[in-house]
Amino acid sequence: METASEVRTDRVPASATIDRKQTKPVATRIWNFLISIKLAIWMIILLAVTSILGTVIQQNQPPEKYRQVYEDWAYNLMNRINLFDMYHSWWFLLLLCLFTLNLTCCTIDRLPRVIRTVRKPRLTIDAAMEKTLSLTERWKHKGDIPQWAETYRSALSGSFAAPKVTEADGSVHLYAEKGVYSRFGAYATHAGIVIVFIGAIIGNVFGFKSYVNIPEGKEASHLDARGGKEHIDLPFSVRNNKFWVETYPNGQPKEYSSDLSVIENGREVLRKTIEVNDPLVYKGIWFYQSSYGQAGPPIVQVSVKKASGEDAGILSLAPNKKREIPGYGTVSAVNFEPNFQGFGPALQVIVEKPNKVPQQFWLLQRFPDSDRQRGDAFTLGFLNIKENFYTGLQVAKDPGVNVVWLGCLLLTAGMMISFFVSHRRIWIRLSPGPHGKVEVTAAGSANRNRPVFEKIFFAILAKIRKDPSKTNKENPA
Amino acid sequence: MNTLNVHLFDLTTLLFGTASVNYVAYLYGKRETLARIGTWICLAAAVVSTVALGVRWAESYQMGIGRIPVTNLYESLVFFAWSVNLFYLLVEWKYKNRTFGAFVIPIAFATMLFALTSESGIHPLVPALQSYWLHAHVITCFVGYAAFTVSAGVAVMYLMKAKREEAKVTGGIVGLFPVSKVLDDLVYRSIIWGFPFLTAGIITGAAWANYAWGTYWSWDPKETWSLIVWLVYAAFLHARITRGWHGRRAAILSIAGFAATIFCYLGVNLILSGLHSYGS
Ligand code: HEM
Numbered sequence: 001m002e003t004a005s006e007v008r009t010d011r012v013p014a015s016a017t018i019d020r021k022q023t024k025p026v027a028t029r030i031w032n033f034l035i036s037i038k039l040a041i042w043m044i045i046l047l048a049v050t051s052i053l054g055t056v057i058q059q060n061q062p063p064e065k066y067r068q069v070y071e072d073w074a075y076n077l078m079n080r081i082n083l084f085d086m087y088h089s090w091w092f093l094l095l096l097c098l099f100t101l102n103l104t105c106c107t108i109d110r111l112p113r114v115i116r117t118v119r120k121p122r123l124t125i126d127a128a129m130e131k132t133l134s135l136t137e138r139w140k141h142k143g144d145i146p147q148w149a150e151t152y153r154s155a156l157s158g159s160f161a162a163p164k165v166t167e168a169d170g171s172v173h174l175y176a177e178k179g180v181y182s183r184f185g186a187y188a189t190h191a192g193i194v195i196v197f198i199g200a201i202i203g204n205v206f207g208f209k210s211y212v213n214i215p216e217g218k219e220a221s222h223l224d225a226r227g228g229k230e231h232i233d234l235p236f237s238v239r240n241n242k243f244w245v246e247t248y249p250n251g252q253p254k255e256y257s258s259d260l261s262v263i264e265n266g267r268e269v270l271r272k273t274i275e276v277n278d279p280l281v282y283k284g285i286w287f288y289q290s291s292y293g294q295a296g297p298p299i300v301q302v303s304v305k306k307a308s309g310e311d312a313g314i315l316s317l318a319p320n321k322k323r324e325i326p327g328y329g330t331v332s333a334v335n336f337e338p339n340f341q342g343f344g345p346a347l348q349v350i351v352e353k354p355n356k357v358p359q360q361f362w363l364l365q366r367f368p369d370s371d372r373q374r375g376d377a378f379t380l381g382f383l384n385i386k387e388n389f390y391t392g393l394q395v396a397k398d399p400g401v402n403v404v405w406l407g408c409l410l411l412t413a414g415m416m417i418s419f420f421v422s423h424r425r426i427w428i429r430l431s432p433g434p435h436g437k438v439e440v441t442a443a444g445s446a447n448r449n450r451p452v453f454e455k456i457f458f459a460i461l462a463k464i465r466k467d468p469s470k471t472n473k474e475n476p477a
Numbered sequence: 478m479n480t481l482n483v484h485l486f487d488l489t490t491l492l493f494g495t496a497s498v499n500y501v502a503y504l505y506g507k508r509e510t511l512a513r514i515g516t517w518i519c520l521a522a523a524v525v526s527t528v529a530l531g532v533r534w535a536e537s538y539q540m541g542i543g544r545i546p547v548t549n550l551y552e553s554l555v556f557f558a559w560s561v562n563l564f565y566l567l568v569e570w571k572y573k574n575r576t577f578g579a580f581v582i583p584i585a586f587a588t589m590l591f592a593l594t595s596e597s598g599i600h601p602l603v604p605a606l607q608s609y610w611l612h613a614h615v616i617t618c619f620v621g622y623a624a625f626t627v628s629a630g631v632a633v634m635y636l637m638k639a640k641r642e643e644a645k646v647t648g649g650i651v652g653l654f655p656v657s658k659v660l661d662d663l664v665y666r667s668i669i670w671g672f673p674f675l676t677a678g679i680i681t682g683a684a685w686a687n688y689a690w691g692t693y694w695s696w697d698p699k700e701t702w703s704l705i706v707w708l709v710y711a712a713f714l715h716a717r718i719t720r721g722w723h724g725r726r727a728a729i730l731s732i733a734g735f736a737a738t739i740f741c742y743l744g745v746n747l748i749l750s751g752l753h754s755y756g757s
Contacts, residue, residue, distance in 0.1 A: 037719045041712050048708035048737075055698040055749055087696045200694075209691065248542060248601040255604050276604035277689050288691050289604075396691030404693060408680045412673060419669040 034105040043099045050095065054086045100197060103190050114183050121180075123166045124173040125427045125443055135444040135457050139465070140437045145172050145430045148438050152428055155464035160426060171431040178424045182447060185418025192411025199407055202400030208232055214240040215295035215390040219263055223395055232395075234285065236264040241271075243292055243391040256289050258391040284397055291392030298388055300333045300347060303368070303381040312378065322352070328378045329353035336385055340364065347382040422448035426457065482536060482546075483597045485529030486555050490593060492522035493558065493586035500578030504650040512575035519566055519582060526559045533599065542601040547615040549600065550746070554592035556615070557742070558585040560623035564667075568627055572663065576653045580630035610685030618678030618703075622738055624671030625710075628664050629735030632728035635660040639725060661724055664731050665717065672710050679703050698749040702741035709734040 033039060057078070058065075066075055066084060082089030122129070130136055141148055149165060149172040156163045156176050163176035210223040210232055221237035241259040248254045255275050262270040262282045272280045279288045297319045304312040304325055315323050315331065322330040330352050340346030345365040352358045363382035364370050371379040424446045433439035442461055446453035499515035502508075533546040546552045565581045638657045641649065654660065682700070683693040694700060713730045716722035722730075 037715055041715050041719075044708050044712045044715065048705045048712070051701050051705050051708075054696060055701045055745070059696065252601050253604060254601065255607070277608040277610075279688065279691070286691050288689065290690060394691050398687075398691070401687060401693065405684070408683075412676050412680065415673050415676060419673065 031105070034102055035109040037106070039102050040099075040106065043095070043102055047095055047099060050086070050092065053083065057083055057086075059087070060085055096197070100194060103194065107187060107190060111187055114187070118180055118183055121164075121175060121177060121425070122427075123164055123175045124168055124171075125429055125441070130441065130443055133443045133445050134450075135454060137442045137458075137461055139440050140433055141440060142436070143438055145432065145438055148440070149174065149430055152430070152440075152464055156426065156428070156460075159460050159463050160424075163426075163428070171429055173430075174426075174428040176426050179421045180423050182417055182421035182423045185414045185416070185421065188414025189411045189418060190414075192407045192409070192414055195407030195410060196404050197407075199400040199403030199405075202403055203398040204400075207396065207398040207400065210395045211290065211393060212238075212395055213291075213293070213295075213390045213392050214238065216240055216243055216388060219261075236262055236269070236282065238280075238287060238393070239263055239268075240391050243389040245292070256292055256391075258289055258393070260287065260391075284399060286396045286398075288394040288396070289391065290394040292389050293392065294388060295390035296388045298336070299386045300336070301383040301386075302331065302333070302347070302349070302363070303383050305379050305381070307375075307377055307379065314383065325378060329356075331380065334360070337362075343367070345382070345385070347385070349380060351376075351380075419448075422446045422453060424453055424456070426460065482529045482533035485525055485532060486589070486592065486597075489522050489526040489529060489555070489558070490586070490589035492518050492525065493562070493582060493589055496522065496578065497583040497586045500575065500582055504576060504579050504653060507653065509575075512578060515578050515582070516566075516569065516575060519562055519578070522585075523559075523562055523566060526555065526562070530556070530559065537599050540599060542599070544602050544607070545612055545615070546599075547619075548602055548606055548611070549596075551592050551595045551597045553615070553619075553742075554588050554595065556619055557622060558588040558592070560619045561585045561588070561626050564620070564623040564627050568663070568667070572655065572659070574655050576655070577627070577631060577634070580634055581627055584626055584630065605689055608685055608689065610681055610688060614678060614681040614685055617674050617681055621671045621675035621678055622742060624667045624674065625706075625731075625735050625738045628667035628671065628731045631660055631663045631667065632731040632735075635664060635728045636725065639728075657724070661727065664728055668710055668713060668731065668734075672707075672714070675703070675707055675710070679707060699741070699745050702737070702745050706734065706737045706741050709737050 061084065063075075063079075066078075070078065078084060081091070086092055125133075152174055153163055153165060156174060161176040161178050163174040166173045166175070208223075212220050212223050214220045217240070219237045219239035221234045223232040223234065239261040241261055243256075243258045245253055246255045246257070257273055257275050259273045260271070260280055261268045262280070270280070270282055274280045274287060274289050276289045279286050281287075300317045300319075302315045302317055304315060306312055312325070315325070317323055317331070317333040319333055322332045324330050332350050332352075333347055334350055335348035337346045337348075340362060343364050343366060347363045347365070348360065349363060350358050350360045359374075361371075361374070363380055365382045365384070368381040368383075369379070371381060425444065427441075427443045429441045431439045431441070444453065444457040496515045496518040499511045499518065503512035503515065530546055533552070534543075537543050537546065547556045561581065562585050565577065565585070568577060568581075569575055634654055635657055638651050638654045638660055641647075641651045642657050655663075679700075682703070686695065686700075687693040709730070713727065713734060716730060717727060
């Protein structure tokens with residue numbers, strides 16, 4: 001399957017290393033080990049196999065959890081070799097380093113040669129090379145060489161690519177190529193992989209991951225610790241103006257949202273409502289909606305009216321805390337139901353008056369006058385309940401992330417080029433033959449998809465041979 | 478309410494079953510007509526399942542939870558079968574040979590049977606899944622999976638064919654297969670289609686994770702397994718560069734890659750735990 005040029009490039013290092021072997025056998029042997037594709041295959045397989053371990057053994061769990069599963073000796077052994085955090089263990093990192101070293105050395109070994117063959121392509125073919133190329137064709141013509149060379153040159157330009165023309169030993173050689181950048185596809189892919197690693201390292205060294213919980217109406221600039229670093233103080237603060245949860249008709253959460261403001265030097269410089277999958281970014285620091293919770297007890301508002309209907313104010317109640325209504329008694333909110341017996345939101349309160357049995361009853365939000373039925377000196381009405389949420393934000397700074405994306409782009413593009421672009425080459429040699437004829441030899445090679453190139457090659461030959469035959473008749477030599 | 482799409486998927490299952498029978502019967506009965514009918518049935522299945530996906534998508538909008546139908550086990554299974562079928566039809570058309578059908582379409586059929594046993598309701602998406610990255614991620618991954626499926630099916634054919642060729646036996650069901658060189662090439666060709674798609678799938682997944690919670694890679698089991706699959710196929714590609722890894726060994730690597738793919742796709746969810754557990 002390999003084309004001649006592949007075979008050739010594979011052979012060159014062998015002879016080059018023989019030269020080195022005579023002087024520095026050990027270093028050479030190490031070098032040959034480091035540049036070999038065999039090592040690459042084994043590294044790739046080794047990485048795959050070891051990666052499986054970390055998916056079978058749950059990672060980064062608390063020790064108690066492992067002790068429930070494993071015997072003491074097994075736990076100690078596994079802990080010793082970092083199996084519980086294996087992707088950050090020294091041996092896994094060592095594997096990655098060796099992999100990268102292999103990739104780098106392989107590139108150092110091969111890339112210069114590829115560049116050389118691309119910049120100084122083989123412009124001529126000789127008999128030895130013809131044998132290694134499977135696509136060859138020969139024919140003879142009357143006429144003189146320069147004239148035919150010119151005819152083929154323009155024909156090749158039209159149907160394939162403009163050829164380079166060289167003269168050597170009385171022969172004229174044409175060389176045309178297409179898709180030469182296909183040769184660099186694999187190197188772009190490999191460079192992409194290394195760039196991804198570099199991006200990951202930058203992120204680990206110069207970035208951080210953290211989180212912060214901010215109650216509604218509060219702001220924060222101090223982040224909690226996570227992974228290594230103690231804590232982080234931001235050069236600005238973030239205020240949680242409001243947090244809310246939207247639900248689907250069936251009650252399942254649909255979206256969590258926080259209305260956030262960035263405050264810098266006492267001024268609001270940015271305001272955005274974030275959702276899961278829609279973070280806020282300021283100065284390279286990203287804030288992600290990640291969780292929420294109750295920041296404190298909810299506050300309930302209850303209206304108080306005299307029996308005459310005259311307003312006597314609004315009370316804010318914290319759960320189970322008694323508040324006094326002067327000249328009446330105390331009231332406390334003890335229970336809340338979002339939908340009480342189909343009547344909507346309801347609040348259960350206890351009213352205590354001196355020397356009386358406490359009264360416990362429900363207030364319905366939708367029926368503000370329902371308390372009149374008690375026939376007491378004061379009536380109460382449930383106005384609203386305000387739950388007090390905090391928003392849980394994941395905070396991340398990763399200056400390496402764009403480097404990672406760049407690497408990803410490069411490696412994907414390189415792959416496509418390497419797979420789908422073929423380096424196609426056509427040589428034509430015109431030599432003086434017996435009886436004053438011109439001997440023409442054409443050869444072709446492609447590093448990809450050779451059956452397709454074979455068709456193209458013969459189609460091109462048919463085309464360029466047809467045109468000249470016409471000119472030949474018009475122009476008898 | 479959302480039963481029309483499920484009925485259509487049931488019909489798709491039936492079509493894949495019939496097509497599988499046709500393709501296998503073609504190998505034994507050697508009647509081209511059987512396989513030709515198989516092709517038409519597969520085309521019909523492609524149409525029906527595409528319509529079913531569209532209907533399901535529309536139904537989710539009617540329910541007020543509009544979303545792409547690739548977000549739970551049932552949907553991913555039918556989408557997988559859909560991709561395999563389309564990729565297969567493309568290969569059949571390109572290679573003008575219908576013997577592949579017996580090795581690929583039964584996989585689509587089995588996938589649909591498995592889908593029958595899973596819960597088929599349309600459920601709302603949790604907030605984490607509501608992202609445009611989801612579309613790109615799922616579609617690229619599944620095209621990759623489909624390509625690897627075809628590759629593995631052809632790899633099995635290669636192994637059968639190569640054995641017979643070595644023994645210089647002609648005829649038999651293997652007689653209808655393309656020559657082993659063509660099969661070997663197709664094993665490879667499918668992979669060079671699948672590999673960039675899997676790569677794009679992993680990258681879009683990482684981009685999504687980065688957008689949803691600020692970490693593009695967290696070594697959760699699904700991510701790690703997608704990397705393992707990626708590495709197996711990378712090993713395949715490099716093994717091909719060094720001589721001596723064509724043919725049998727390449728075919729075996731392709732089958733191993735497919736096994737890893739299936740584990741990544743289903744095994745991780747059903748056996749291991751992590752972020753991607755469907756439905757939970
Ligand atoms: C998982 C990591 C890797 C990926 C995804 C990868 C990807 C690729 C791809 C897509 C190609 C082109 C294949 C083809 O033309 O069919 C290639 C070729 C190659 N790879 Fe890798 N590679 C990886 C690791 C390595 C390593 C560690 C080495 C170290 C020696 C290496 C050495 C090579 C060589 C020598 C070629 C052939 C280059 C040429 O055509 O001149 N690869 N690689």
